[in-house]
Amino acid sequence: MSIPPDPAHRAGAPTIGVLALQGDVREHVRMLEAVGAHAVAVRRPQELDRLDGLVVPGGESTTMWRLARSFDLLEPLRKRVGGGLPVYGSCAGMIMLADGILDGADGQETIGGLDMVVRRNAFGRQIDSFEAPVEIDGVPGEPLTAVFIRAPWVESVGGRARVLGRIAGAGGGPARIVAVRQDQLLATSFHPELTGDTRIHELFVKIVKGQA
Numbered sequence: 387m388s389i390p391p392d393p394a395h396r397a398g399a400p401t402i403g404v405l406a407l408q409g410d411v412r413e414h415v416r417m418l419e420a421v422g423a424h425a426v427a428v429r430r431p432q433e434l435d436r437l438d439g440l441v442v443p444g445g446e447s448t449t450m451w452r453l454a455r456s457f458d459l460l461e462p463l464r465k466r467v468g469g470g471l472p473v474y475g476s477c478a479g480m481i482m483l484a485d486g487i488l489d490g491a492d493g494q495e496t497i498g499g500l501d502m503v504v505r506r507n508a509f510g511r512q513i514d515s516f517e518a519p520v521e522i523d524g525v526p527g528e529p530l531t532a533v534f535i536r537a538p539w540v541e542s543v544g545g546r547a548r549v550l551g552r553i554a555g556a557g558g559g560p561a562r563i564v565a566v567r568q569d570q571l572l573a574t575s576f577h578p579e580l581t582g583d584t585r586i587h588e589l590f591v592k593i594v595k596g597q598a
């Protein structure tokens with residue numbers, strides 16, 4: 387079945403979906419609209435067809451995985467990612483894009499596609515939520531103020547995955563990877579949609595348009 391073009395579609399604006407199973411969907415829709423994309427919430431497999439890009443929001447990755455499975459979205463999502471759909475995953479969304487997870491719930495699966503292993507809830511109890519300045523490759527200007535909420539970090543990347551940003555380790559510990567890109571896939575441990583800073587969404591829209 388083909389879906390008629392959306393009348394709200396602005397000329398030249400890419401249509402970017404926000405996976406709306408769970409998590410902070412509205413905030414991403416707002417940010418995407420602010421940077422000139424046409425943003426739509428998606429929760430059905432056929433809604434993936436008309437997308438130029440997709441955001442997988444933060445939330446809770448175990449719940450998101452379970453819902454994706456019961457809405458029959460996991461396989462269609464994997465197919466679209468495998469076919470080159472640009473996807474940006476934030477926090478739980480980063481977990482959903484990872485090829486491997488540590489400390490996942492029993493049997494927890496991901497969409498995958500990004501050659502990295504992430505550790506869920508990695509930053510530990512005392513600092514469940516915090517903000518830190520992060521410099522991101524490809525994001526000009528001041529370091530971003532990154533908001534971390536029970537965030538994962540990236541243990542390792544392989545293949546064509548490229549580290550875009552790290553934060554200094556707590557108490558002199560090792561720096562931790564918090565932003566990764568592999569071709570048209572982008573992932574951050576943090577939540578840019580919760581700040582007024584649109585630079586990560588701008589970068590993603592450029593990736594969608596083939597300009598970055």
Ligand SMILES: NC(=O)CC[C@H](N)C(=O)O
Pocket residue numbers: 443444445446447448476477478479481506507535536537538
């Ligand atoms: N803010 C978030 O998205 C947190 C992610 C969450 N801890 C998870 O494992 O899914």
